[in-house]
Amino acid sequence: MVKEKLDNRPNYTCPVCFRTRKDNGKWCLYCGCPHEFESEQHRQQWEEEHKIENYPPGVIICGNCGKRAFLGALGLCNLCYAKIHNRSYRRKYPGKVRDSRLKYEFGITKKEYDSMLVRQGGGCGICGRTKQKSGRALAVDHDHNTGEIRGILCGNCNLMLGYAQDSTEILQRAIDYLTGVEEE
Numbered sequence: 600m601v602k603e604k605l606d607n608r609p610n611y612t613c614p615v616c617f618r619t620r621k622d623n624g625k626w627c628l629y630c631g632c633p634h635e636f637e638s639e640q641h642r643q644q645w646e647e648e649h650k651i652e653n654y655p656p657g658v659i660i661c662g663n664c665g666k667r668a669f670l671g672a673l674g675l676c677n678l679c680y681a682k683i684h685n686r687s688y689r690r691k692y693p694g695k696v697r698d699s700r701l702k703y704e705f706g707i708t709k710k711e712y713d714s715m716l717v718r719q720g721g722g723c724g725i726c727g728r729t730k731q732k733s734g735r736a737l738a739v740d741h742d743h744n745t746g747e748i749r750g751i752l753c754g755n756c757n758l759m760l761g762y763a764q765d766s767t768e769i770l771q772r773a774i775d776y777l778t779g780v781e782e783e
Contacts, residue, residue: 723753726753
């Protein structure tokens with residue numbers, strides 16, 4: 600029902616950027632101009648104010664998202680450039696990205712991470728799983744109140760502790776529930 604309503608909207612061509620899309624409101628999503636101008640004079644005034652020449656040096660229309668923004672590189676805005684650059688950098692140097700993330704988020708090095716993993720027997724501190732199904736590295740578990748690192752966990756066990764709000768009472772009730780112990 601909702602999809603039919605969205606598909607039945609009339610097409611709208613923006614008077615400023617000339618992009619055609621489904622009409623969904625009073626403003627163009629690409630350039631921000633109003634759909635209907637009060638008069639031709641208002642339209643000309645708006646176009647004059649929003650000409651690219653009237654913006655400071657370095658402002659472009661991004662070749663990826665179409666929005667006006669400061670030039671990043673390759674004719675893209677900074678945000679689009681960062682997304683594309685980060686994606687390719689992560690593929691090229693996955694170890695460097697992991698190392699810097701460990702240092703930034705937890706204050707530990709890759710060697711410290713590896714030594715904690717060895718102390719735990721090479722796997723998750725709770726279930727012992729050595730690899731995650733997703734292929735991602737095991738997570739660093741830390742106390743959210745103190746920031747102290749507790750160990751290395753797989754994603755499922757880390758989420759379990761998070762959903763239990765690191766509460767031993769909630770986890771004990773879950774154990775009692777699974778083992779069938781009734782509350783008295």
